[in-house]
Amino acid sequence: QKEVEQNSGPLSVPEGAIASLNCTYSDRGSQSFFWYRQYSGKSPELIMSIYSNGDKEDGRFTAQLNKASQYVSLLIRDSQPSDSATYLCAVKAGGYQKVTFGIGTKLQVIP
């Protein structure tokens, strides 16, 4: 059973702080990793994709991948109240079209 695990939260951080969201996965054949943001009542939207070990930065967001330890994380610097949402980790094995999603971590940024 391929699994993607996330702490459902809520994770509460003060405005301006760094929010750290973590995800572990079980399938060592996984090759594509995604972070989606989902506001309440809305559909998921892609924030970051990462395919190789290390860090990938995009503005205030940094995705980190460690395939040996089978985890992927998302850092949000200078957190804003507008970042309050549920963050979904998604993982795809190479050669497959299906993506497995975690249940999501709810982030609350306190003004």
Next chain:
Amino acid sequence: DVKVTQSSRYLVKRTGEKVFLECVQDMDHENMFWYRQDPGLGLRLIYFSYDVKMKEKGDIPEGYSVSREKKERFSLILESASTNQTSMYLCASSQISGTNTDTQYFGPGTRLTVL
């Protein structure tokens, strides 16, 4: 921009009715997916299609069927709706796996209530 549209935002049906949910994408994507999302259970894959007339079962296909007659359109069918199919239904599309091209793009979702 990729655009994925779904036929309805909200739908209310009665137990036993046949229900059609439609999804259209405008980016010529090969893959299309149907998920349902429930509190505490996350996104669960119902069916997906990687080409016209091709389909594969996801994790929870029971009680559902799909149809893909045209590349841009993927329909989810509930043959006889039941109350446990009350959920948020999300359609997504993506290109065939390639180098950094396999992002899934989601439609706005259909909140289905079965009474």
